[in-house]
Amino acid sequence: MIASSFQEKCISVINGAPTWAVFFLFxxxxxxxxxxxxFLDLVMEEKLQSCHCKSPQETTDFPGHEFLSDHQHLSETLYRRRNVFRQAGFLRFARKLPEITKKIGIVTFLRKFLFPDKTKKVPREFANRWSDCGCKNCVSWTNTDKLNVIVKQPSITQDLLMSNKPVENVIFIHGFLASSSYWTNTVFKYLPETTENAKYRFFAVDLLGFGDSPKPRDSRYSLKEHVEMIEKSVILPNNLTSFHVVAHSMGCIIAVALAAKFSGSVKSVALVAPPYFADSKGGASCDALDVIAEKKLWPPTSFFSAMMAWYEHIGRGVCLVVCRHHRTWEMIIKIVTWRRKLPTAITxxxxxxxxxxxxxMHNVICGGAKFTDKHLETLINSGVKINxxxxxxxxxxxxDCLWNMKAKFPEVEVEVIAGTDHSTVIMSRREVFVANLVSLWASSGKKQK
Known part of the structure; x- marks a missing residue:
């Protein structure tokens, strides 16, 4: 028994060694x-941008960083991410090098050398950062302060005007690194504009920071901000006094928060693959990071998630290479695949x-975990159907996220679809998915008490 246990531990250490080595280098x-x-932020923007490599008390030294004043809406995972070198303090002096070079004059020299004709500045609150793409499409959001919303509603006909069918409003919320096209290019064509008992109006939003919606550089993209932007862009302008919510992945956390805020108006909530983490000991945010972005090398999706979630500056480097130069990558893909138009999922x-x-990632998926239980309780107490x-x-x-939610909230209706994953649970069964939604909306006419 002892020998077997020792052998298992040795195998575990050997298998974990490559993972430890890779993330040690990261x-x-x-x-x-x-x-x-x-250093580059000082040269390109004349301002030292704050990051989350230090504790909140230290980061408040940087102008415009309201970490402490709004800490309840931010995730502790932003500054509790483990890093061997940061914890040891090896690079504490090295981080002062950019400020030292600025005092010496290197920064000013490089700025004048690189930008000799730069006299006018774009307002900082609207300008994209130097490491973000500045093409026409990527900065078009500066013309509005509301989310991009795609609306599908029945064509106005005489028969429809004469009918007394009630209007059922439905808000669709996409997941991480997606946009409203996740819904509009897939399930929207299967959605009925009218049924025997109701006529429908559908709203698919681009969340704050994604798609064609605003991407303010000084936003913290907290759960509160996401909810307020949907309220400002969809609920208030369209005077929605009652509505349903459908959401996928990260959007589920926002959907539950939105529904809880308007628990008197929401009629049903349909969630697809929600990242749920019970907050029994107040550590839901860190638990979410450890589960969603566990440090492992395989499968590749897990490795990429861990790299982007744990390492702020590596992630920024990836975005600098991929997102800032997306037009180049799209052109290469078109040449390789012989396509004139790329799939929306890629663009x-x-x-x-x-x-x-x-x-x-941190303030919604991780930080939102500590609020989800409270929001679900509000919805259940209000008699809102949750599927x-x-x-x-x-x-x-x-x-396990699904079963943990069901165990804590038995009132939630759950369904596991065999043979499907995070995306195909919708994409491989679009008509069935829509049929189930219509059935849910029809049965939610009266809240369950």
């Missing part, structure tokens, strides 16, 4: 990139900034 690389980006993948993706669907082969959100 720890070092992220700290190095912290120095590089701090929409880069429609975000590092700021919006990084903070949404949850997830694929049994989902390798992004563990199926």
């Amino acid at each position: 720890d070092l690389l992220d700290d190095f990139l912290c120095i590089v980006f701090r 929409e993948l880069t429609k975000h900034t590092h700021q919006s993706a990084w903070h949404s 949850v669907v997830q694929g049994d082969k989902d390798d992004i959100v563990p199926i």
Whole structure:
């Protein structure tokens, strides 16, 4: 027994050694990139941008960083991410190098050398960062302060005007690194504009920081901000006094928060693959990071999630290479695939900034975990129907999230779809998915008490 246990531990250590080595190097690389980006921010923007490599008390030294004043809406995972070199304090002096070079005059010299004709500045609150793409499509959001919303509603006919069918409003919320096209290019064509008992009006939003919606550089993309922007862009302008919500992945956390805020108006909530983490000991945010972005090398999706979630500056470097130069990559893909037009899933993948993706990952997926229980309790006490669907082969959100939610909230209706994953749970069964939604909406006419 002892020999067997020792052998298992040895195998575990051997298998974990490559993972430990890779992420040990990432720890070092992220700290190095912290120095590089701090220096480049000084040169390119004349301002030292704050990051989350230090504790909240230290980061308040940087102008415009309201970490402490709004800390309840931010995730502790932003500054509790473990890093061997940061914890040891090896690079504490090195991080002061950008400020030292500025005092010496190197920064001013480089700025004048690189930008000799730069006299006018774009207002800082609207300008994209130097590491973000500045093409016409990527900065079009500066013309509005509301989310981009795609609306599908019945064509106005005489018969429809004469009918007394009630209007059922439905808000669709996409997941991480997606946009409204996740819904409009897939399930929208199967949605009925009218049924025997109701006529429908559908709203698909681009969340704050994604798609064609605003991507303000000073936003923290907190759960509160996401909810307020949907309220400002959809609910208030369209005077929605009653509505249903449908959401996928990260959007589920926002959907539950939105529904809880308007628990007197929402009639049903349909969630697909929600990342749920019970907050029994107040550590839901850190638990969410450990589960959603566990440090492992395989499968590749898990490795990429861990790299982007744990390492702020490596993630910014990836966005600098991929998102800032998305037009080049799209041209290469068109040449290789002989396509004139790329699938929307590819073009929409880069429609975000590092700021919006990084903070949404932490402040919504991780930070929102500590509020989900309270929001679900509010909805259940208000008699709102909650339906949850997830694929049994989902390798992004563990199926345990579904069962944990059901165990804590038995009133939630759950369904596991065999043979589907995080995306195909909808994409491979669009007509069935829509039929189930229509059935849910029809049965939600009266709240369950």
